[in-house]
Amino acid sequence: MKHVLSHWLQTQQTNLLQWWSHLHDVTTGSVAILSHLDPQRFASALTAAANGDDQSLRALFSELIADQSDADLPTLVRHLNQLHRIARTALLHDNADPATIDSLAQLFEHALVTLADVWSEHTSQLIHEREFIAASLDAASAAADQRALQLKALNDISQRLSATLDHDALIEIVIDSLHRLTDAYHVALWLTDSDRRFRVVACRGSTEGPSVGHVLPATNPVIQAAFTGTSGTFWPTAPTDPDHQWLLAGCSVLVIPMTGGEGVIGAVTLQERYNPLDLRFMQDLAQSIASQAAIALQNADLYHTIRTLNAELEQRVIERTRELEEEKDRLATLHAIASEVNRSLDLDLILNNSLEMLAHIVQAEHASILLTEEESPSLLATRAILGRKVTPDNMVRFAIGQGIAGWAAQHGQTVLVNDVQQDDRWVTIPGSNRKREGSMIAVPLFVQGEVLGVMTLSHSRPNFFHEGHVRLLNACAGTIAIGINNAKLYRMIIDESNRRSELLERQQRETSQITAILQSLLDGVLVCDIHGSILSVNQAAGRILHRPIEELLLWNMHDLIQHCLGTHAADLPLEELFRRPLTTDGTPRTFTTTTTIGNATINFSLSPVLNENDRTLGALLVLRDITREVEADRMKNEFIGTMSHELRTPMTAIKGFTQLLAMGGLGQLNDTQREFVNTIYNNTERMINLINDVLEITKIESGSIDLEWRSLHLAEALSGVIAELQSQISQRQHQLTISIPPGLPLIRADAMRLHQILYHVLLNAVKYTPAGGKITIAVREILNVDFPEPVRSTLNTNHRYLLLSISDTGVGIRPEDLPRIFDRFFRAENPLKVEAGGTGLGLSIVKPLVKLLGGHIWAESTVGQGSTFYIALPVATERA
Ligand code: ADP
Numbered sequence: 001m002k003h004v005l006s007h008w009l010q011t012q013q014t015n016l017l018q019w020w021s022h023l024h025d026v027t028t029g030s031v032a033i034l035s036h037l038d039p040q041r042f043a044s045a046l047t048a049a050a051n052g053d054d055q056s057l058r059a060l061f062s063e064l065i066a067d068q069s070d071a072d073l074p075t076l077v078r079h080l081n082q083l084h085r086i087a088r089t090a091l092l093h094d095n096a097d098p099a100t101i102d103s104l105a106q107l108f109e110h111a112l113v114t115l116a117d118v119w120s121e122h123t124s125q126l127i128h129e130r131e132f133i134a135a136s137l138d139a140a141s142a143a144a145d146q147r148a149l150q151l152k153a154l155n156d157i158s159q160r161l162s163a164t165l166d167h168d169a170l171i172e173i174v175i176d177s178l179h180r181l182t183d184a185y186h187v188a189l190w191l192t193d194s195d196r197r198f199r200v201v202a203c204r205g206s207t208e209g210p211s212v213g214h215v216l217p218a219t220n221p222v223i224q225a226a227f228t229g230t231s232g233t234f235w236p237t238a239p240t241d242p243d244h245q246w247l248l249a250g251c252s253v254l255v256i257p258m259t260g261g262e263g264v265i266g267a268v269t270l271q272e273r274y275n276p277l278d279l280r281f282m283q284d285l286a287q288s289i290a291s292q293a294a295i296a297l298q299n300a301d302l303y304h305t306i307r308t309l310n311a312e313l314e315q316r317v318i319e320r321t322r323e324l325e326e327e328k329d330r331l332a333t334l335h336a337i338a339s340e341v342n343r344s345l346d347l348d349l350i351l352n353n354s355l356e357m358l359a360h361i362v363q364a365e366h367a368s369i370l371l372t373e374e375e376s377p378s379l380l381a382t383r384a385i386l387g388r389k390v391t392p393d394n395m396v397r398f399a400i401g402q403g404i405a406g407w408a409a410q411h412g413q414t415v416l417v418n419d420v421q422q423d424d425r426w427v428t429i430p431g432s433n434r435k436r437e438g439s440m441i442a443v444p445l446f447v448q449g450e451v452l453g454v455m456t457l458s459h460s461r462p463n464f465f466h467e468g469h470v471r472l473l474n475a476c477a478g479t480i481a482i483g484i485n486n487a488k489l490y491r492m493i494i495d496e497s498n499r500r501s502e503l504l505e506r507q508q509r510e511t512s513q514i515t516a517i518l519q520s521l522l523d524g525v526l527v528c529d530i531h532g533s534i535l536s537v538n539q540a541a542g543r544i545l546h547r548p549i550e551e552l553l554l555w556n557m558h559d560l561i562q563h564c565l566g567t568h569a570a571d572l573p574l575e576e577l578f579r580r581p582l583t584t585d586g587t588p589r590t591f592t593t594t595t596t597i598g599n600a601t602i603n604f605s606l607s608p609v610l611n612e613n614d615r616t617l618g619a620l621l622v623l624r625d626i627t628r629e630v631e632a633d634r635m636k637n638e639f640i641g642t643m644s645h646e647l648r649t650p651m652t653a654i655k656g657f658t659q660l661l662a663m664g665g666l667g668q669l670n671d672t673q674r675e676f677v678n679t680i681y682n683n684t685e686r687m688i689n690l691i692n693d694v695l696e697i698t699k700i701e702s703g704s705i706d707l708e709w710r711s712l713h714l715a716e717a718l719s720g721v722i723a724e725l726q727s728q729i730s731q732r733q734h735q736l737t738i739s740i741p742p743g744l745p746l747i748r749a750d751a752m753r754l755h756q757i758l759y760h761v762l763l764n765a766v767k768y769t770p771a772g773g774k775i776t777i778a779v780r781e782i783l784n785v786d787f788p789e790p791v792r793s794t795l796n797t798n799h800r801y802l803l804l805s806i807s808d809t810g811v812g813i814r815p816e817d818l819p820r821i822f823d824r825f826f827r828a829e830n831p832l833k834v835e836a837g838g839t840g841l842g843l844s845i846v847k848p849l850v851k852l853l854g855g856h857i858w859a860e861s862t863v864g865q866g867s868t869f870y871i872a873l874p875v876a877t878e879r880a
Contacts, residue, residue, distance in 0.1 A: 005107060006047050008094070012094070016043060017043060045060050054110065058114055058118055061115050062121075073115075076119075153177070153285075157173065160173050164300075167301065170300050174296075174297075179204035181282070182279075184279065185205050185206050185209075186203065187204045188203040188209060189203070190223075190267045192218070193215075198217075199214070199216075205271075209246070214246060222244060226255035234253075236252045250273060253279075254269070254283060255267055256287050256290040260295065265298060334476055336357055337357055337479050338479045340357070341483030342483075344487075345486060345487050347491065354483070355369055356386065358472075359386045359457060362472065364457035364459055366386060367456065367457040372400070373397075378400050380398055382395045402427055403429070404425045406427075407425045414474055415440075419463065420458075437462075443473045446481055452485060455473070457473070518538045521540055524543070525537070525622055526621040561604075572606040574606065577607075577608055577619055588607050589608065591607075601626050603623070605621070607620050637698040641698045641702075644695045647691055662674065686839075690841070705753070707853075708752070712754065713747075715740045720755060721762055722738075732766060734771070734774065735775070737777070738777045739777070745876065746875070748854070748875070749855075753849050760846045762806055764842065768830065774809045775806070778804070779805075782802070782803035787856070788858060791856045791858055799854070799874045800874070807869075813859070813861035814828065814863050823844060824841060825839065827840040850873075853873060855871060856872045
């Protein structure tokens with residue numbers, strides 16, 4: 001039958017499915033059966049069940065119950081019944097026999113049983129699961145309770161840790177909490193020290209474990225291992241090698257690292273003997289405590305550091321405040337002293353007031369200032385004493401380098417002596433009543449490296465002064481020294497200005513005297529500055545120059561000389577004088593010349609005005625009216641001329657008659673008569689020569705000599721003179737040497753006057769050289785610089801000169817006579833004076849003649865060795 005049913009189910013499956021698909025759930029109005037059950041699978045499973053295989057049906061129901069959690073058993077039963085009814089209807093419709101219909105009923109019944117069976121299986125599993133969940137929930141809530149307790153404990157610890165910043169108190173809290181909460185056999189808290197080693201700072205539990213102070217190197221493997229993980233290391237049994245002797249035998253160990261913001265700060269170790277796994281459970285809690293402890297300890301350390309810093313800062317603020325106070329005091333004192341010093345230039349006032357202020361501030365009992373003495377700067381002498389006047393009784397004086405004050409002055413250093421009894425530099429000054437006791441400061445007073453003195457302050461108590469006093473005194477010393485210096489300078493300036501005003505007064509007196517003298521002088525005086533501007537003129541100058549003084553003051557000296565002297569202006573070379581105001585022997589040069597202004601003959605004399613250092617300030621021109629002297633001279637010359645003429649006429653007659661007598665023109669003379677007549681003749685001739693010389697001089701002096709200027713060969717002129725004197729030279733057997741180089745320039749001179757000059761000089765050489773002596777004549781050109789002083793100072797530097805020298809090996813001239821040989825009638829004492837004869841007029845004629853020719857004559861001589869006469873004559877210019 002079953003076969004019939006399964007066959008029917010197979011063949012009618014399509015129709016059956018179609019009928020089933022129209023099945024409506026009467027409860028919900030939807031095709032509910034299709035949402036719970038796949039009709040195709042159900043049909044197949046039903047067919048398999050009809051064949052005795054209910055596996056598919058069972059699997060289908062299991063899935064249905066598992067998936068359709070909202071489908072309850074009655075609904076599913078109702079649906080099955082509906083499907084049964086539809087299938088039965090279909091069978092009936094196909095006219096199936098009742099047995100098949102029963103089979104269908106049995107099949108659906110079996111399906112219902114199977115559904116109920118699957119349902120009950122499913123439900124019992126569900127119940128089992130629910131029970132498991134309930135048990136799990138219980139366990140979870142127990143764990144949560146435990147966790148809550150731990151959190152509460154942690155919260156308590158956290159509160160306690162945050163309640164204090166004391167390092168030691170924190171350590172106590174941490175170790176107590178750890179011990180209490182873990183109840184471990186041994187608990188230890190390790191902190192890293194400055195050498196990065198781990199040191200036990202607190203421990204609880206067994207006394208066998210590491211106690212406070214126990215130290216482990218940072219390299220200890222157990223400790224090290226803790227820092228490789230984040231929550232520590234758990235060692236089920238303690239290692240036994242030597243590195244781990246601190247571990248308790250038979251214990252398990254939990255090492256929790258403590259790390260803060262700045263790295264490793266320490267570790268917590270828990271050791272447990274009986275139930276090592278307890279430690280495992282405690283790990284989180286211990287880790288939390290350790291982390292909080294690390295933060296709290298770091299905060300405490302930070303707080304400690306900040307407090308220390310604060311304390312240091314406060315200390316520094318206090319110190320700085322004290323320093324500023326001292327600085328303020330110092331500045332105030334400095335200011336007071338500076339004001340005092342600036343207010344006065346009275347040395348005593350500055351010293352006494354400064355001393356008083358400083359002594360008051362440093363509370364010195366005794367103070368004094370010693371200054372160097374002006375006359376002997378190596379000595380120090382008391383200049384001011386605190387509260388007393390300096391008197392000879394209390395004044396001391398000692399050398400720089402002596403005593404403590406002397407040492408300070410010598411070394412330029414302030415000395416603080418805490419006990420003068422212990423200081424070897426102390427010197428007891430005789431007569432001083434200063435006791436050797438207590439302390440002392442000696443401050444040197446310096447200005448620009450120069451020691452002015454020393455300031456000493458002392459107190460009878462040893463160690464009374466300190467470095468602050470030294471700083472203050474040093475700061476003030478500079479100001480006081482400047483004050484002293486200023487006062488001294490002021491004193492010096494006052495003294496100097498007094499001296500100068502006295503000098504000025506004297507100078508003014510002298511100037512007014514000089515002015516009075518100048519104005520009362522008969523000679524005209526004009527003074528000009530270095531530029532020639534006339535600065536001063538006297539009345540006489542105005543009178544001589546016929547010009548008002550005011551006008552003369554507007555002139556320039558150069559113009560004035562040019563104006564007055566015309567072509568002779570070169571005789572007063574002002575520029576030359578300014579260029580070279582002194583002769584080589586250091587005497588001022590003077591240029592003179594004479595000219596006529598109106599009817600007057602005026603002598604001009606120009607000389608430099610020099611200061612004490614021979615610096616040229618200007619020039620002085622003195623004008624002397626020599627009209628009267630010139631006139632007197634002229635009258636004298638005229639008189640001499642007349643007299644000479646008057647004398648020469650009878651003399652010439654006497655000479656002529658004597659010659660006639662001597663020649664026997666008036667009868668033969670006996671020897672005596674001839675001798676007398678010869679004497680008369682010789683003397684008459686000498687007198688005529690004398691008269692001729694006098695007449696010559698008169699002519700020269702009266703300026704009545706007319707010169708005939710020519711360009712001449714000096715050698716030619718010489719040869720004429722030598723020829724004239726040849727007989728006398730030969731007679732005296734003189735050796736004559738002449739040295740004249742060829743090609744010498746011509747000279748400009750008057751031939752007759754040149755002959756006269758050369759004749760006189762060569763004649764003297766012959767006369768004053770003993771027989772057989774040497775006479776040397778030489779000519780050469782001479783440079784200006786080769787002229788001897790003072791000749792050079794009178795030279796016109798534009799001219800060239802030939803120099804003639806006539807040297808002899810004669811009697812020579814004594815140095816004292818040499819300056820006088822050109823004077824009229826002067827004849828030096830010498831062995832040949834008498835033999836030579838002469839009038840002493842020759843050289844006095846030669847000199848003015850040489851000058852007239854524009855030349856110069858001078859002589860050099862050594863007594864007994866000979867003389868040289870030099871004659872410089874100007875070279876003829878091309879125009880001449
Ligand atoms: P005098 O007619 O006496 O020679 P001078 O005027 O010529 O007069 O000379 C003056 C004096 O100078 C001489 O008396 C002599 O003492 C001295 N004198 C001149 N030339 C020489 C000389 N060459 N040697 C030595 N003494 C001389």
